[in-house]
Amino acid sequence: MLKKILSIAGKPGLYKLVSTSKTLTLVESLIDKKRIPIYPQEKIVSLGEIAIYTMEDEIPLKDVFTKIKENENGGKIADEHKSNNKKLFSFFETVLPTYDKEKVYASDIKKIVNWYNLLIENNIDFEVEEPIEGSDADKDEENAEESTKK
Incomplete structure (x- = not known):
């Protein structure tokens, strides 16, 4: 869960990742629940890192x-x-x-x-294990999906 919790330089508190695109990232403040856009030039760090x-x-x-x-x-x-x-x-x-x-x-x-x-x-469970992108489990899922399509 910590991968989706962000610290943004120059902004107070923590933010939850809502969505991303090429031009901006949409986040929601854990303090006041307001959603704000974050642009690529802003420094964002995931708590998971x-x-x-x-x-x-x-x-x-x-x-x-x-x-x-x-x-x-x-x-x-x-x-x-x-x-x-x-x-x-x-x-x-x-x-x-x-x-x-x-x-x-x-x-x-x-x-x-x-x-x-x-x-x-905010009742965020940081003890939950997060799947690692590109892990063997992800590859197995992708292979299973591809084999069912054939």
């Missing part, structure tokens, strides 16, 4: 959200964790103890916290 640096490797944002959900018992993150940077880093360390303290900044953690709360408010 974001990863967080750890000491060993990178961990997908989906896995970080899952750890936060377990830590918060499925609820929103309390505002007290966002009150200052010290509490923010302390909270994030309980969720992901191996995060890279040199590469992950307070602003990154604030975004993650805000995004997580938006996803929870």
Whole structure:
């Protein structure tokens, strides 16, 4: 599900992908549910493509959200964790103890916290596995469709 949730540079919050064409992308804000067009020159990032640096490797944002959900018992993150940077880093360390303290900044953690709360408010299930485009399952489906057409 995170592949269809977008962050757009210069715009607050998150957006759900509605449709795409050659000239624009139509998105819906998770904050106010308004639909707006996004043009190719605007920077769009899918949450499914974001990863967080750890000491060993990178961990997908989906896995970080899952750890936060377990830590918060499925609820929103309390505002007290966002009150200052010290509490923010302390909270994030309980969720992901191996995060890279040199590469992950307070602003990154604030975004993650805000995004997580938006996803929870909108009942978006980020734990659902998404099929990978071009995977063997997709190819098997295409082959099955082609063989039935013959």
